[in-house]
Amino acid sequence: MTPDPCSLSPQISNELIRLCSREIHLDRIFDGYITSSRQVLLILSGNLSFLNWLTIVPSIACFDDASLSFLFSFKDGSAKHQVSKLQRMSPGERPTRSCGSYIRQTLHISLGLLIAYLSVPVVLNLVSARQVMNASFNPLRIVNTYGAFGSVTKERTEVIIQGTSSPDPNDPTALWEEYEFNCKPGNLTRRPCVITPYHYRLDWLMWFAAFQTYEQNEWVIHLAGKLLANDPAATSLLAFNPFQEKEPPRWIRGEHFRYKFSRIWGKHSSEGKWWIRKRMAPYFPPVNLEGLKKYFQSRSWPLPSSPSKH
Numbered sequence: 001m002t003p004d005p006c007s008l009s010p011q012i013s014n015e016l017i018r019l020c021s022r023e024i025h026l027d028r029i030f031d032g033y034i035t036s037s038r039q040v041l042l043i044l045s046g047n048l049s050f051l052n053w054l055t056i057v058p059s060i061a062c063f064d065d066a067s068l069s070f071l072f073s074f075k076d077g078s079a080k081h082q083v084s085k086l087q088r089m090s091p092g093e094r095p096t097r098s099c100g101s102y103i104r105q106t107l108h109i110s111l112g113l114l115i116a117y118l119s120v121p122v123v124l125n126l127v128s129a130r131q132v133m134n135a136s137f138n139p140l141r142i143v144n145t146y147g148a149f150g151s152v153t154k155e156r157t158e159v160i161i162q163g164t165s166s167p168d169p170n171d172p173t174a175l176w177e178e179y180e181f182n183c184k185p186g187n188l189t190r191r192p193c194v195i196t197p198y199h200y201r202l203d204w205l206m207w208f209a210a211f212q213t214y215e216q217n218e219w220v221i222h223l224a225g226k227l228l229a230n231d232p233a234a235t236s237l238l239a240f241n242p243f244q245e246k247e248p249p250r251w252i253r254g255e256h257f258r259y260k261f262s263r264i265w266g267k268h269s270s271e272g273k274w275w276i277r278k279r280m281a282p283y284f285p286p287v288n289l290e291g292l293k294k295y296f297q298s299r300s301w302p303l304p305s306s307p308s309k310h
Helices: 004-022 033-045 049-062 065-071 079-088 101-116 120-126 202-207 220-230 289-298
Strands: 156-164 238-240 251-261 275-286
Touching: 004 220, 033 049, 079 220, 101 120, 156 202, 156 220, 156 275, 202 220, 220 275
Parallel strands: none
Antiparallel strands: 156 251, 251 275
């Protein structure tokens, strides 16, 4: 008797899968708990947790039906109820599979083999000493490498924005007051915050700006102009505005500092300081609204106006 070509390939593949998984319970290893639990740990750390929330979404597909059954209704006629009836049927009672279902299964297996083949250079890149981030290795671009960060810096540098009401920014007696952001390091006595699940984008951008110069991050000067006018939209993104309900500052400047944690039981820690910082250099020079007029006009930015005096 000639075997049915529509059923031969699935039978062979099913037998191979059964033999491979007889001793190794793949459903217990890759059922989603590994991926999701790791992401939960990262979320608890509060470090860029929005990426981890997004990663949990595809890991849901790793769970089997039994693990997620509590999410669905078991009423008569529901999909869960119909599937349950099929599972309780004996092999002889179940509906005969159509040729189309075998074709679909064959396509799924073929796609899996294709992805496995295309993943070979990706895996080799993963274990390479010269790993390439965010790259494609074939014209189809089905399997690629992705990484939020290819490397991690060993030092924490921060841009601290300061304002003064002094008419002369070069006066040694000028009092410079610091603006505080919601989460990024600033005040030495403020405990590091946990960011989850909300993401403070301005704080994040300020962190990246500290790696470069203000010429490469012109938006920092735009922010300084907004702060010179006590712009409500800009100050609402900050945790503390030293000129709140006061006249706006006459000058704004940016200072570049290197931050590191204070030692437990050390001198700075005993003083209530979480951070130790050292000034590196000016980040951008003192600026005022009058001096920024041409800078804003050349970039077609509307010049912020100071609030009217009462």
